[in-house]
Amino acid sequence: MKVLDKVRTRFLLALAFLSLMPASATGQANDLQPRIEQAPDESKLTVLRGNTHPLARAEFDRGPAPASLVMDRMLLVLKRSPEREAALEKLLAEQQDRSSSNYHRWLTPEEFGQQFGPSDQDIETIISWLRSHGFQIAEVSKGRTVIEFSGTAGQVQAAFHTAIHRYARNGEEHWANASDPQIPAALAPVVAGVNTLNNFPKRPMSHRIGRFSKSKATGDLRALNPDFTFSSAKICGSAPCFALGPYDFATIYNVLPLWNAGIDGRGETIAVVGQSNINIQDVANFRASFGLPPNNPTVQLGGKDPGLQVASGDEGESDLDVEWSGGVAKGANIVLVASASTSTSAGVDLSALYIVNTMTPVPQILAESYGNCEAELGTAGNTFFSSLWQQAAAEGITVVVSTGDNASAGCDFPDPNVTTEQPATMGLAVSGLASTPYNVAVGGTDFDQFTDPTAFWNSSNDPSTLASAKGYIPETSYNDSCTNAVFGSSGGSTNAETNCNNQQFSQ
Numbered sequence: 001m002k003v004l005d006k007v008r009t010r011f012l013l014a015l016a017f018l019s020l021m022p023a024s025a026t027g028q029a030n031d032l033q034p035r036i037e038q039a040p041d042e043s044k045l046t047v048l049r050g051n052t053h054p055l056a057r058a059e060f061d062r063g064p065a066p067a068s069l070v071m072d073r074m075l076l077v078l079k080r081s082p083e084r085e086a087a088l089e090k091l092l093a094e095q096q097d098r099s100s101s102n103y104h105r106w107l108t109p110e111e112f113g114q115q116f117g118p119s120d121q122d123i124e125t126i127i128s129w130l131r132s133h134g135f136q137i138a139e140v141s142k143g144r145t146v147i148e149f150s151g152t153a154g155q156v157q158a159a160f161h162t163a164i165h166r167y168a169r170n171g172e173e174h175w176a177n178a179s180d181p182q183i184p185a186a187l188a189p190v191v192a193g194v195n196t197l198n199n200f201p202k203r204p205m206s207h208r209i210g211r212f213s214k215s216k217a218t219g220d221l222r223a224l225n226p227d228f229t230f231s232s233a234k235i236c237g238s239a240p241c242f243a244l245g246p247y248d249f250a251t252i253y254n255v256l257p258l259w260n261a262g263i264d265g266r267g268e269t270i271a272v273v274g275q276s277n278i279n280i281q282d283v284a285n286f287r288a289s290f291g292l293p294p295n296n297p298t299v300q301l302g303g304k305d306p307g308l309q310v311a312s313g314d315e316g317e318s319d320l321d322v323e324w325s326g327g328v329a330k331g332a333n334i335v336l337v338a339s340a341s342t343s344t345s346a347g348v349d350l351s352a353l354y355i356v357n358t359m360t361p362v363p364q365i366l367a368e369s370y371g372n373c374e375a376e377l378g379t380a381g382n383t384f385f386s387s388l389w390q391q392a393a394a395e396g397i398t399v400v401v402s403t404g405d406n407a408s409a410g411c412d413f414p415d416p417n418v419t420t421e422q423p424a425t426m427g428l429a430v431s432g433l434a435s436t437p438y439n440v441a442v443g444g445t446d447f448d449q450f451t452d453p454t455a456f457w458n459s460s461n462d463p464s465t466l467a468s469a470k471g472y473i474p475e476t477s478y479n480d481s482c483t484n485a486v487f488g489s490s491g492g493s494t495n496a497e498t499n500c501n502n503q504q505f506s507q
Helices: 008-017 080-096 111-117 120-132 151-158 223-230 246-252 257-259 280-289 315-328 347-357 374-394 483-492 494-498
Strands: 044-045 061-064 068-076 136-140 145-154 166-171 174-176 182-184 191-193 230-231 240-242 269-274 299-300 333-338 365-368 397-404 440-442 446-447 474-476
Touching: 008 397, 061 374, 068 120, 068 151, 068 347, 068 374, 080 111, 080 374, 120 136, 120 145, 136 223, 145 151, 145 191, 151 174, 151 182, 191 374, 246 315, 269 315, 269 347, 280 315, 315 333, 333 347, 347 374, 374 397
Parallel strands: 269 333, 269 365, 299 333, 365 397, 397 440
Antiparallel strands: 044 182, 061 166, 068 145, 068 191, 136 145, 166 174, 230 240, 446 474
C-alpha cells in the first residue's frame, strides 16, 4: 500500500540503522543482598496504587468474571534497588562515552540480569509466594525484570485482593481488575506490580484513511496509478492528495545517495513488535510494486501464533511496519516478532519482552508502533516499559516507538460509532510506551504543500518505482484537527472556531 503524504512514525523508524555499530558485550555478575527481609504475611498488605484501568468503571461493569477464567501469561514486574539503578545509569552513560572503556560494550540479557536484577533469594521468595496461591511459573526473564506466570481469576483475587470483572463499552467486552491490586508488604521492595490484569487492547498508532484495492482481472497495481493521486476534501481540501511510496520518501529526504553508496541497512536487523502474523507474500508484492529488490522478512513467535488478526487492524499494522521498515532500510534484515494476546497480556508486550530477552541474534533496532497513554498503562505498566527499554539500551538496541496520531488526547476513548471529531475530555496525555528516557519517540509532521502541491509532486508516477515526488517538501506540525490555521489555504478559514463549525473541516 502506498501511504498518504504524511511523515509517519514508521517511515522514520528504519533510519536509525545508519549509525549503529554494536560491539561485543561484556559484563560481570555482582553479589546482591536480598531486599525481601521477611516472609510474606497475608495480613500485612500494601496497595499497588495506580493500577486500575480508566475504563474499569461502574457504568461499564457487567459483573465478576467466573473464578475459572484463565489468566494466561501475566507479567509480574520487578524493580531494582536505588543503588543498582544508579549503577545502571552510570553504565548507560559510559556505553555512550567514547572515552570510556565501556563505550559500546553491550551486555547480554543474562549479564544484565546478573548485574542489575534482584538476587536469587528474592526471586525464589516471590516465586514461592506465587506458587502458594496455585500459579504456574513459566519463566523469569533473562534480564530479571519480569516473572511470567499464569492462573485463574479466582487465584488472582485470592493473591492480589482484587476481583476480575467484565466490562462492556461500544460493543466491545473486556476483562479487568476492578480495584488496585494488593500484595504482602514484605514483597514491596522488589515487586512493582502486574502488567497487566486486563485485556483492554493496545491500539495500533496508525490512522486508517480507507481501503486500497487492485484490479481483480489483472492484479496489476500500476494499472491503478490514479489511486496514488486522488481527491479528498476531508484530507487535502480542494487540492489533490499525493500518496507516498518508498522512492518518494527516498527522494524527499535525500536517502537515494545513501542507497547508491550501499548504505541501505544491509547487515542490520530491525525487529518489529507485533500481535498478528502476516502473509509474507503481501510484503513481497509491496516491494515488487514499488521497485524495491526482493528481501522477504522473517517471522519469529514470542509464544502462541496469533494468526492473522484482520478485524482488529493488527494484521494491517504488522504489514505496514514490516513493509515500511524495509521500504527505507531496503537491505536490512526485517524480523516480525508476533505473539498472541491473552485475557491479561497484550501480544505486543509479550513480543517486546521476547525481543529484548530471547531473540538471537540481538537486533540493532526494535520498532514499536503501538501505544497507550500513561494512565491506561498504570504504575506497573509504565515501570515495565521504562525498565524494558532501559535493558534494551544496555544491550545496544535502539528502541523506536511511535507517539501516535491523537497526540495530547491520548487518554480519550473515541466512540467508533461517532464519525465527527469530538473534543478531548480526559486531559493532556502521552503514550507511556514512548515517554521513557530510553527510547526514541517518533512523531510526525505534515507536508506544507497546500498552496501549490504541483511544485512538489509530478502529475504522473515513475513506471518502475511509482514515485512522483520532486524533492524536499516543507513541513509543518502534524495537526489534522479543525484548529489548524493552515486549512485556511485549502478552502477553510484561519479562524479555528470557524473551521470547527464547518462540517468539511470538523470531520
